[in-house]
Amino acid sequence: MSKDKITVGRRKAAVARVILKGGNGTITVNGKDYKDYFPLDFIQQKVEAPLKTADAWGKFDVTVNVFGGGVKGQAEAIVLGIARSLVIDNPEVRPALKKEKFMRRDAREVERKKTGLRKARRQEQFSKR
Numbered sequence: 001m002s003k004d005k006i007t008v009g010r011r012k013a014a015v016a017r018v019i020l021k022g023g024n025g026t027i028t029v030n031g032k033d034y035k036d037y038f039p040l041d042f043i044q045q046k047v048e049a050p051l052k053t054a055d056a057w058g059k060f061d062v063t064v065n066v067f068g069g070g071v072k073g074q075a076e077a078i079v080l081g082i083a084r085s086l087v088i089d090n091p092e093v094r095p096a097l098k099k100e101k102f103m104r105r106d107a108r109e110v111e112r113k114k115t116g117l118r119k120a121r122r123q124e125q126f127s128k129r
Helices: 041-053 071-089 091-099
Strands: 005-011 014-022 027-029 060-067
Touching (some): 005 071, 014 071, 041 071, 060 071, 071 091
Antiparallel strands (some): 005 014, 014 060
């Protein structure tokens, strides 16, 4: 059995398969460097956060295959996947990751539109006359 830690992270409609293995700290998302895949700085920091919290920045190579959802949902799915991989590697980092809420699966999904309504809950404006 290989020493790679393979985990799954999900958020909204995004699913991320994360492979964590020893290395020099490269993060690859769908074959690209994460800074090319996520050009926005705050999203890059979000992806780096669990590694920095666990004091594992530069110790692991992270390979991610992510699909579905949008940019922010994909980034948050990657965060959960990386956090789960770090806990498999070293269970002692779990309290620190839980404190930062990286171990929590955010289950909020978009509510579907209902017939007769404008949006999921928004009704047409009532007109008395």
